[in-house]
Amino acid sequence: MTSEPTKTTLLSQIRKPADVKELSPEQLKTLAGELRETIIGQVAEHGGHLAPSLGVVELTLALFKVFDLESDKLVWDVGHQAYAHKLLTGRADKFHTLRQKDGLSGFPRLSESEYDHFGVGHSSTSISAALGMAMARDLKGEDHEVIAVIGDGSLTAGLAFEGLNQAGDLGRRMVVVLNDNEMSISRNVGALSQFLSRKMTTPFLQRLKSDVEGLLGTIPRIGDDLAGYAKRYGDSVKSFFTPGILFEAFHFTYVGPIDGHNTAQMVKVFEEIKKLDKPALVHVLTKKGKGYAPAESDPTFFHGVGEFVPETGLARKFSGPGLPSYTSIFGSTLCKLAKRDEKVVAITAAMPEGTGTECFRKNYPERFVDVGICEQHAVTFAAGLAVQGYKPAVAIYSTFLQRAYDQVVHDVCLQNLNVNFFLDRGGLVGEDGATHHGVFDLSYLRHIPNMVVMAPKDEAELARMMATAFEHEGPCAVRYPRGTGVGAKVGRNPRALPVGKGEKVHEGEDAVIITLGSRVYPAIEAAMELEKEGLSVAVFNTRFVKPLPRKQLLALVRKFDRILLVEENALAGGFCSAVLGVFNESGLLDGKRVHSLGIPDAFVEHGTQKELRAMLGIDKNGIKRNVRKLCK
Known part of the structure; x- marks a missing residue:
């Protein structure tokens, strides 16, 4: 099975949509098979949205044939x-x-x-x-x-x-x-x-029509007229059913x-x-998944799938349990917190598996709601729960919460309600590209009054931030990246963090890297490697984008003349912008060299997370490069 059509296939002869119009019914059937084979082969090698595309092959051909x-x-x-x-x-x-x-x-x-x-x-x-x-x-x-x-x-x-x-x-x-x-x-x-x-299948409708006409036909004198009337209005009956x-x-x-x-x-x-x-x-x-048995039997798994073996449908690179994903850590921690607090309610928008809330649905079905693809409704629905004393957890991808911005502002934050947003896929997501990167959430959330915004450096910190959100009175947002963590052990009883307080995670004297979330560990690795070059670099994890740890940040700007700010979010209005605002207000920047790394004012295309982070200079090597420049 290959993802590239050979010269002997019908598909290789299709160069434009009009070519489909010339095909016979038998050729269309052959082409449908070739399309499925090509799609399966490509997705098996590199991942992608398999089941949805397999399900519309004939529909696509019909559209191309007619239009x-x-x-x-x-x-x-x-x-x-x-x-x-x-x-x-x-x-x-x-x-x-x-x-x-x-x-x-x-x-x-x-x-x-x-x-x-x-x-x-x-x-x-x-x-x-x-x-x-x-x-x-x-x-x-x-x-x-x-x-x-x-x-x-x-x-x-x-x-x-x-x-x-x-x-x-x-x-x-x-x-x-x-x-x-x-x-x-x-x-x-x-x-x-x-x-x-x-x-209602065609046989059912035909039987219904026949039964009705037969019954009416038995009525003396007027039966035949009634049967004719019913026959003429058969389409209306069908529309009704x-x-x-x-x-x-x-x-x-x-x-x-x-x-x-x-x-x-x-x-x-x-x-x-x-x-x-x-x-x-x-x-x-x-x-969904038509023509490929594994996808037909499990269309949810094969909706968006990684590399797999086409003959079996099994994941190609499975090598044992490995590290858990942030999504799974969120799901298991949510269940722990719900066990100790019956006011916790979970809400997702058509993605229980994708957001890790499937385990919550199984354990607490009466406190779980899947609203469908209705992000705006999800947020206001959560606000209604919160105003009555419940603690809703709105589990949603960062890019999709953008669709409910107005509801976040007016229905939640304006009323200072205890709605907690858990934003999966915060930052660069990889191959789905510009429409799915969650690189705007820090910017569009941090400026809303009453909102607390956090980003964990690892799995343990995610669990603690979740506990913080449920204990805090008012709206909170926790954004975490796609993929696995670093292996940090999550405690059985996660404790809340002090709101608005960060932590120094690496000591240094020559410069300081100020960051949070997914960029903390790359910053630590960069600092450790720079030590071998004779540079002593501190790393500070703010944990919070809002409220920022102002006293700690001011202490850092007083101590260090070389400061690098790093985030996996749009620089426009994001974390670096917030920290710079604190520095500018302090009047302590004279003689300091400060530089920001993040997502530029452009939409980022698709690629692996590793490739994109390297391209944007926010990976370990990019951080090292920029520290060296600051310290020249």
């Missing part, structure tokens, strides 16, 4: 499922670089291809973007189709319904394809998911549910849909 991507606009929601799209739009020969530094992005992006009509990476944006494109088309007097493909998990977010509502009101011609596999990353939750899952009634309320023409792995059927439906002059929604049923 003209030279003029028609196609928007994929989130983009987890767009690997087949990339392979069919002139990128097959580069597909082996997927999600690698300087290679193809794991998501559609405007700068990568003329056939990526909208850049995505976060959920539920497709309908709004497509509606904007449809209105722009009409204003310019153009005549092309606009298609949004959205999953049923993404449809749970408020943004998707805002888009549906406006699209129905404007009535502009556009197509929404609902890719319904009953999953986002984890199994979908909520009333909408239950409603969409009322899938399927989710069509919901979308018809939004003024969409609803078609479905249809088999999302039957290319011929989808082609026929899309051809008919093109004749409409109003919004239409096509409800397509797919199986």
Whole structure:
């Protein structure tokens, strides 16, 4: 199995979307197999979003067969499922670089291809973007189709319904394809998911129709007329029994549910849909991980997976238990804290496995809530719990909390409520790239009144910061990185830290490195290696971004003339900016040399965490380099 198509394959002959239009039904079936083989081979070698892309292979082919991507606009929601799209739009020969530094992005992006009509990476944006494109088309007097493909998990977010509502009101011609596999990353939750899952099969509908017509036909004198009436309104009966009634309320023409792995059927439906002059929604049923047995049986694991053996589906680099991840430490510590405090409640937004809250759900199901892809609701829901005396733990990826900024400000911090945010994937996340790096949280949280912001240097400090958050009266945020820790032992009964107090973790006289979180240990390693070069460098871990340990920082600026500030966050408004503010206010900077390292004013592309940290100079070697410059 290989990730690069050979010259004898159908895929190697596809250079642009229009090439798909020329294929016969049998060729489309062959091409579907080649797409799956290529996707599986690539993801097995380098990791990626496997199950979502496998589930939409036939859907992608049907869209390419019917629509003209030279003029028609196609928007994929989130983009987890767009690997087949990339392979069919002139990128097959580069597909082996997927999600690698300087290679193809794991998501559609405007700068990568003329056939990526909208850049995505976060959920539920497709309908709004497509509606904007449809209105722009009409204003310019153009005549092309606009298609949004959205999953049923993404449809749970408020943004998707805002888009549906406006699209129905404007009535502009556009197509929404609902890719319904009953999953986002984890199994979908909520009333909408239950409603969409009322899938009435064609045999059921036919039996229902036959039974009703037969019953009515037995009524004397008027039976035949009633049966004819019922037959004429069969479509209305179908809409009543399927989710069509919901979308018809939004003024969409609803078609479905249809088999999302039957290319011929989808082609026929899309051809008919093109004749409409109003919004239409096509409800397509797919199986996540289709065509690869391990992914079909465990689509959550294979949603975003690391390297694995294609023949078995087993992880390729498994070499024993190793160090636990920060995510798992968070999950186990949360359970410990919940055991000693019955007011602790856990909330996640469609990611119990990804955020480490799955163990909490098993142990304390009555105190666990998965709200679905609804970050704004999650935050305000937590505020409602907090105002009644509970201590909600909102477990969420840093990049996704950005979606609920207004709720953090007005519903939590303004009321000074005891809501605790635990932000996984703080800092650079690696191969998912710019849309997923959590490099803005220190900046967008530290300026909000009443908020306490912490970042742990290791697993033990994470546990203590969690205890601190639950003991503190008011909102707290703890951000921690993706990946494993350093092996620090976590105590059975984590103790709270004194708020706003840091620690010196390495002694030195010539210069000081002031940092926190994931950059503490690289700073210590840099200082130890610099000692061999004759430089004595201290390292101070502030632990807190807000409140900063002001007295300790002022003592450091009085003692040291060479100061290096390091963070894994945007320099604009981040940790270094906060420390510099303290220094500037003190009036003690005359004659001092101070330099800041962090994320520059630019979006960071994809690559491994190690590669990106080295590129930005915030790894051990970058820290050493900058200390040397300061000490020249």
